[in-house]
Amino acid sequence: MTGLPVSCECGNIRFRTPTSEPAGMAYCHCTACRKQSGSAFGTSVYFSSAGLFPLPEALEAKLAMFTHPTDSGNTMRCYFCPNCGVRIFHAIVLPDGSLRSTVAFKGGVIDEGIDWKAVKPRNIFTRSAVMDIPDGWECYEGAPPPPKTQGASKS
Ligand SMILES: [Zn+2]
Numbered sequence: 001m002t003g004l005p006v007s008c009e010c011g012n013i014r015f016r017t018p019t020s021e022p023a024g025m026a027y028c029h030c031t032a033c034r035k036q037s038g039s040a041f042g043t044s045v046y047f048s049s050a051g052l053f054p055l056p057e058a059l060e061a062k063l064a065m066f067t068h069p070t071d072s073g074n075t076m077r078c079y080f081c082p083n084c085g086v087r088i089f090h091a092i093v094l095p096d097g098s099l100r101s102t103v104a105f106k107g108g109v110i111d112e113g114i115d116w117k118a119v120k121p122r123n124i125f126t127r128s129a130v131m132d133i134p135d136g137w138e139c140y141e142g143a144p145p146p147p148k149t150q151g152a153s154k155s
């Protein structure tokens, strides 16, 4: 089967990521991610948007969504389970209305397929970090360069 299994806390949402290999990962220390996660940082695991959108009807019917503007002038569409409130993924809409080439899944909703002790996600928006980041980890004070995706024209 393609993709990694995804589920929310209550089990209402269950599907698979578009591919089994993420295009990248990040621990995000921005204030929005801290609010969203209710914790010290957010964990993003990136996959190609083209593999997820348009959303399958059955999945879209189960998800709730809200939007908010981002600092860089885009619009973030945040998809979550309306039953338990868990954020599943977000997609970025660019000013021209197109989707950014990657969507970001929340790390904790991916049930298997990532060895968290073996990966070293880059740390982004560290200027608002509320924790010390261990030496030797890739860090960006603000937005990082976009994750690499195959065949993507936009980032
Ligand atoms: Zn749920």
Ligand SMILES: [Zn+2]
Binding pocket: 028, 029, 030, 031, 032, 033, 034, 042, 125
């Ligand atoms: Zn963030």
